Amino acid sequence: MKAIKSLRRMAAALAYSLSIACAGVGAAQAAATIVIVNQNAPGEGFNDPTPAAPVGGNPGTTLGEQRLIAFQRAANIWGATLDSTVTIRIGASFVPLSCTANSAVLGSAGAYEIWTDFENAPRANTWYPAALASKLAGEDLTAPEDPHIIARFNSRLGLFPDCLPGSPFYLGLDNNANGQIDLVTVLLHEMAHGLGFQTFTDDETGEQFFGIPSIWDYFLVNNRTNIPWVAMTDAQRRTSAVTWRGLSWNGPNVTAAVPQVLAPRSNLNISGSNAGAATGDYYVGDASFGPALGRTPVSGQLMPVVDQPNGTGLACTPLSLSNAVAVRNNVALVDRGTCDFVTKARNVQAAGAIAMVVVDNVPGDVIGLSGSDPSIRIPAVRITLSDGVAIKAALQQRSRTRSGVVATLGLDPTRLAGTDRYRRILMYTPSINAPGSSVSHYTTEAKPNQLMEPSINADLDHVVKPPRDLTYPLLKDIGW
DSSP: OEEEEOHHHHHHOTTSOOOOOOTTTOOOOSSSOEEEEEOOOTTSGGGOOOBOOOBTTBOOSBHHHHHHHHHHHHHHHHHHHOOOSSOEEEEEEEEOOOBOSSOBOOEEEEESEEEESOTTOSSTTOBEEHHHHHHHHTSOOSOTTSOSEEEEEETTTTTBTTBOTTOOEEOOSSSOOTTSEEHHHHHHHHHHHHHTOSOSSOTTTOOOBTTBOBGGGGTEEETTTTEEGGGSOHHHHHHHTTSTTOEEEOOHHHHHHHHHHOOEEEEEEEESTTOGGGOEEEEOEEBSSSOOOOSSOEEEEEEEOOOSTTSOOOOOSOOOHHHHHHHTTSEEEEEOBSBOHHHHHHHHHHTTOSEEEEEOSSSOOOOOBOOOOTTOOSOEEEEOHHHHHHHHHTTSSOOSSOOSOEEEEEEEEEEETTBOTTSOBBBOOOSSOOTTTSSSSBOTTOSSOOTTSSSOOTTOOSOOSTTTOSHHHHHHHHTO
């Protein structure tokens, strides 16, 4: 029986694992007991005495107390979902983490130990995270003073001018964050990582940890060849980790649940007399604001906004008369940059556009449009820079109100969002490796958004299982 205190893996897992436990807060009494071990010093983090008004069903009267109550809510949700006779301990603290005025590390967490060849292990010579290994062994494999999961969260978030000012964690329990970062949602995500929603194989090099595969690797599959990660060479794993839409989850519980959770894929179709080589279907990222694409498509002439000297269109201010004439009753094509997506949508909507397509301004893969504004009434999607270049080439010859290029935004009923041709959910494998995010998350193309995507979306519920979410089915696949 082997155990590794995997602090190295935790450091590599910034977006991975989080779970909580706090001495003196009380355990979650359910199918599994989760204890939050408070690792903060007096006056800091969970012990911060700063007065706080109760918010969103959180009755705490200090900042530290509200943090603990939010942690306990997330622990209760997972405790009611899991089945284990071994108490799960999560060592947690709020500490200053890296941040700037425009970006911040929310937190980092991971399995404190990983185990192989323990009693009752379903697979020999295979790494399991400590909480799962203990559940399968039927006894606590870790020392009583050690946690199964260790987690750190940003104590400065939104509270200081150099750390996303104005965007603190929302500590309410009602999932009504209103643009803030919902802490309970973040905790559910990170706890899932600590429970096993991650590989211990290096996604940058393809090397297995100490030459031993993770239980994760048996279910991760190259969807072009159907070869599982566990059977690949290091070089093959390294390549597959940066192949967009190249890796799928092949576990029976997730695959069975996919049809009841995921919706048809959103699609942009380009056609028309001037479309030329741009004719065809395009993957898109959905907006978190405005109406969702439905089975009745929205279709119109695609007209670019041009308000910059280099020929791009940012739509960050009310449109000029010429741009307003161009997009009125048409689909507006705008470029990413300078202002938020909601502002762009608001401006083209005010000019009379029936929909908006945003072209990314950096190379990369499909991702959605963030933001919230209930006044937005038009659908909006995002396409990659390379797709935008191809479509813009077809727009060179146009009149003031017509381009001869028709954009149709709708659904592809033959494909579920974020799945391969076998209806297996795709994993997150951006073409440029994202340490701590690549491989150990679901794709950003899933619809509705899933808890275990690499970023937290505003439309998530405090739910971890079908028919809303696919997190728990994956944990069942690996042994929970």
